[in-house]
Amino acid sequence: MTGLLVRMVVAELRQHLRDPLTILFMVALPLLLYPCLTAVGHTVIQRDLETAEARPLKVATTPAFPLAANLERVEVNDLAAAVREGRVEAAVRRTDEGVELLWDSRRPDSMDARTRLLDDMTAWRKDTQPRRVDAVDGATDADRLRHNLARWLPALLLFTLVSGGIYTALDVVTGDKERGTLETLLTTAVDRRLVVLAKFFVVLAFTVVSAVLSLGSSWASASWFLGLALPGSAVLMSALLLLPLAVLLAAGLTAAASWAPDFKSGQVLATPALVLPTMLAAAAGVPGLALSGFTAILPITGLALATRDVVSGRAEPLLVGIAFLAAVGWAAGGLFWAVRSLGREDVILGSRGGAQRRLRGDYRADALLLGAAAFATLWFLGQTAQSVDLEWGMLATQAGMFVPLAVATPWWLGLPVRAHLALGGAPAREWARAAAVGLLMPGVGLSVGAAQSFVIQAPAGLYAGVFDATVPLWRLLVLFAFLPGLCEELLFRGAFFGLWRTKSSAWGAVVVTALAFGLFHLSVFRFFPTFALGLILGVLRVRSGSVVPGMLAHTLNNSFGMLAVSFAWPVEPDWRCGVAALGALVLLAAG
Amino acid sequence: MIRTQGLGKRFVDPEGKPVVAVGDVTFEVGAGEIVGLLGPNGAGKTTTMRMLATLIAPDSGTATVAGHDVVKASSEVRRSIGYLSANTGLFGRLTPREVLVYVAALQGCDDGEARAEALLDRFDIRRFASTPCERLSTGMKQKVSIARAVVHEPPVLIFDEPTAGLDVIVAQELFSFLEEARAAGRCILYSTHTMGEAERLCDRLVVIHGGKLLATGTLASLRAETGRERLEDVFLGLLDRARA
Numbered sequence: 001m002t003g004l005l006v007r008m009v010v011a012e013l014r015q016h017l018r019d020p021l022t023i024l025f026m027v028a029l030p031l032l033l034y035p036c037l038t039a040v041g042h043t044v045i046q047r048d049l050e051t052a053e054a055r056p057l058k059v060a061t062t063p064a065f066p067l068a069a070n071l072e073r074v075e076v077n078d079l080a081a082a083v084r085e086g087r088v089e090a091a092v093r094r095t096d097e098g099v100e101l102l103w104d105s106r107r108p109d110s111m112d113a114r115t116r117l118l119d120d121m122t123a124w125r126k127d128t129q130p131r132r133v134d135a136v137d138g139a140t141d142a143d144r145l146r147h148n149l150a151r152w153l154p155a156l157l158l159f160t161l162v163s164g165g166i167y168t169a170l171d172v173v174t175g176d177k178e179r180g181t182l183e184t185l186l187t188t189a190v191d192r193r194l195v196v197l198a199k200f201f202v203v204l205a206f207t208v209v210s211a212v213l214s215l216g217s218s219w220a221s222a223s224w225f226l227g228l229a230l231p232g233s234a235v236l237m238s239a240l241l242l243l244p245l246a247v248l249l250a251a252g253l254t255a256a257a258s259w260a261p262d263f264k265s266g267q268v269l270a271t272p273a274l275v276l277p278t279m280l281a282a283a284a285g286v287p288g289l290a291l292s293g294f295t296a297i298l299p300i301t302g303l304a305l306a307t308r309d310v311v312s313g314r315a316e317p318l319l320v321g322i323a324f325l326a327a328v329g330w331a332a333g334g335l336f337w338a339v340r341s342l343g344r345e346d347v348i349l350g351s352r353g354g355a356q357r358r359l360r361g362d363y364r365a366d367a368l369l370l371g372a373a374a375f376a377t378l379w380f381l382g383q384t385a386q387s388v389d390l391e392w393g394m395l396a397t398q399a400g401m402f403v404p405l406a407v408a409t410p411w412w413l414g415l416p417v418r419a420h421l422a423l424g425g426a427p428a429r430e431w432a433r434a435a436a437v438g439l440l441m442p443g444v445g446l447s448v449g450a451a452q453s454f455v456i457q458a459p460a461g462l463y464a465g466v467f468d469a470t471v472p473l474w475r476l477l478v479l480f481a482f483l484p485g486l487c488e489e490l491l492f493r494g495a496f497f498g499l500w501r502t503k504s505s506a507w508g509a510v511v512v513t514a515l516a517f518g519l520f521h522l523s524v525f526r527f528f529p530t531f532a533l534g535l536i537l538g539v540l541r542v543r544s545g546s547v548v549p550g551m552l553a554h555t556l557n558n559s560f561g562m563l564a565v566s567f568a569w570p571v572e573p574d575w576r577c578g579v580a581a582l583g584a585l586v587l588l589a590a591g
Numbered sequence: 592m593i594r595t596q597g598l599g600k601r602f603v604d605p606e607g608k609p610v611v612a613v614g615d616v617t618f619e620v621g622a623g624e625i626v627g628l629l630g631p632n633g634a635g636k637t638t639t640m641r642m643l644a645t646l647i648a649p650d651s652g653t654a655t656v657a658g659h660d661v662v663k664a665s666s667e668v669r670r671s672i673g674y675l676s677a678n679t680g681l682f683g684r685l686t687p688r689e690v691l692v693y694v695a696a697l698q699g700c701d702d703g704e705a706r707a708e709a710l711l712d713r714f715d716i717r718r719f720a721s722t723p724c725e726r727l728s729t730g731m732k733q734k735v736s737i738a739r740a741v742v743h744e745p746p747v748l749i750f751d752e753p754t755a756g757l758d759v760i761v762a763q764e765l766f767s768f769l770e771e772a773r774a775a776g777r778c779i780l781y782s783t784h785t786m787g788e789a790e791r792l793c794d795r796l797v798v799i800h801g802g803k804l805l806a807t808g809t810l811a812s813l814r815a816e817t818g819r820e821r822l823e824d825v826f827l828g829l830l831d832r833a834r835a
């Protein structure tokens with residue numbers, strides 16, 4: 001009996017474990033989701049903490065006690081109204097029994113201002129007779145209810161949108177494959193793009209109906225049971241914002257469903273299709289995460305923040321407009337992706353595409369897997385090793401993890417390792433170009449870092465405390481300049497670039513590799529500078545036909561940073577960085 | 592009407608190794624002719640037919656259907672063919688009438704309803720015209736599928752094992768239809784595992800094995816080539832020769 005049960009369990013396990021899609025999502029989802037979320041979340045929170053401390057907040061006080069430097073006193077007549085309308089973040093006024101501190105619990109800045117004022121008043125009250133301080137929240141119960149509803153409504157709406165669309169997408173795409181009706185459609189004279197569009201519109205119809213019902217239901221529930229009457233304009237605006245979101249989701253779900261060879265695999269895909277967008281929308285519930293020029297263009301998150309602000313009645317029309325336009329752009333991209341996905345032969349035949357793609361010499365999916373593996377390796381193993389001992393951890397990460405990944409991937413795929421990694425030599429001119437560009441690259445990184453501050457401001461001292469200036473320079477150079485120069489180039493411009501290049505133009509491979517390189521640095525603030533450096537190193541790879549000159553340039557770039565650490569050079573972007581960046585571009589373009 | 596020249600397609604086997612599904616296959620099918628595509632399982636019949644139906648693109652060689660290149664003019668090819676295989680399913684929740692009207696519209700016919708009514712009579716499916724296809728019997732479904740494939744009156748028919756799972760009565764109705772189509776000047780490529788069907792229907796035969804063309808010609812010429820009488824023996828003789 002027990003033996004038979006064990007055999008049955010083993011057979012069932014074997015049946016399921018042989019489904020690569022199940023394994024991929026069982027392993028990849030938890031391994032990649034949390035690192036990505038914490039990497040983004042950590043950097044955003046870190047930036048918020050840094051900027052929140054220094055940001056001056058407007059307050060109004062009728063007793064004129066001394067204020068800290070990060071509080072700015074302004075004159076207003078009606079203090080309570082000023083706090084409520086957001087003209088000041090907090091206010092203090094005299095009462096018969098002492099003083100009253102007015103604030104608004106819906107606004108993180110108001111809460112900060114309240115804390116700062118309490119600190120300042122503590123010092124002030126020591127010099128005067130003890131007085132009573134009453135903290136008065138300017139937000140009414142209804143305000144707070146609306147505020148909380150606005151924070152969580154986007155994630156709830158998105159959840160209902162996806163659940164409304166996912167099974168429709170699976171039915172009209174994956175189900176059509178299983179039933180053979182996709183093949184019937186594709187043997188008619190109709191253009192394949194039209195077939196996809198028709199399916200997309202069906203999914204869209206279901207997501208839109210789901211969205212409208214969700215919005216109507218939440219509005220009715222809030223009105224009838226909570227007594228919270230949302231203005232009709234807010235409901236209408238939310239509905240308008242949900243439209244591009246529905247288009248994006250419908251396109252994404254249609255494309256995702258096309259990947260699944262059968263309905264069972266489609267159900268495996270349904271989990272990440274539900275979880276990932278919902279988490280992106282849940283950003284609207286993160287305290288302090290504001291709709292800004294940067295967050296407005298993020299997929300799903302931008303619209304979620306805009307919807308939150310609209311529902312809570314604190315929307316800035318320009319930012320909401322940007323979020324709307326960005327969402328339309330994402331939706332168009334999603335639709336394009338869906339059309340391309342359903343045009344693929346392996347998708348039509350419902351076969352596992354990987355081996356068939358490799359047969360056609362297309363290893364781009366393997367490049368993405370390599371990138372994901374490198375990311376997960378760095379996150380879980382590399383960072384752990386570096387947190388124990390930075391220097392040994394760096395050595396273990398670069399030499400012990402990246403190099404094996406870079407070499408083993410082409411070997412496992414049956415590709416000629418040396419040729420694939422482009423380990424051959426390069427003409428002397430390319431060495432000279434790489435050396436000169438490598439010396440100028442720090443200027444590029446600093447220039448791009450300065451330029452990105454218009455979109456996303458990196459916290460001051462991003463690298464402070466990372467490197468120990470007391471470590472001998474030679475060790476800094478070996479561990480943080482030479483090793484990354486060698487190993488990261490082998491991984492990115494060697495293995496990753498080679499795989500992507502199999503079915504892409506050289507310049508397409510340069511851009512995608514640079515994107516992967518930027519993401520790999522695990523920081524929102526370092527993305528643009530490292531992406532730019534990745535572009536330069538990619539160009540060197542193409543121009544020289546070898547990965548080795550890029551290793552030299554990468555090493556020289558990092559060496560500058562280590563010299564700056566060792567000799568405490570001030571590293572601030574100025575006009576010289578711009579000149580260096582221009583020089584690097586000229587050198588790269590020169591024949 | 593169908594012409595292939597060195598047609599080839601590679602796939603990967605379940606172990607991930609590349610295999611030649613179809614390699615260097617050349618044959619022609621003319622108007623008013625039924626040509627049988629014969630071969631054992633995995634010979635490359637379905638892959639060849641899928642390439643002709645523009646479902647998949649050839650890796651090598653060329654093919655034209657009704658004068659149109661399968662790669663460069665795929666829409667025109669699809670407008671010219673009626674394709675039927677085990678993988679072309681019916682929309683289960685639609686009725687036969689709805690399916691025929693819908694597919695006629697997809698094929699660019701303005702008079703879909705009239706065509707549907709005519710086909711409901713031609714294939715004797717009017718009794719079930721308003722029943723969802725998923726509730727029809729196997730034979731009835733196949734009749735609807737054949738009607739679906741020819742609703743736009745294409746000059747070329749590509750039928751991949753259309754009698755699989757059918758009873759003898761429905762199979763006979765299919766043969767009668769194909770003979771009518773031949774008489775009307777249509778070009779028909781027909782694959783089957785049943786030698787009796789091929790013997791009865793086909794004017795010429797194309798035999799493939801392991802993706803390679805083994806022989807092509809009339810039944811009489813193949814008999815002469817192998818020295819055997821029954822088509823089944825002729826077929827086995829050609830396979831033995833290929834394996835040797």
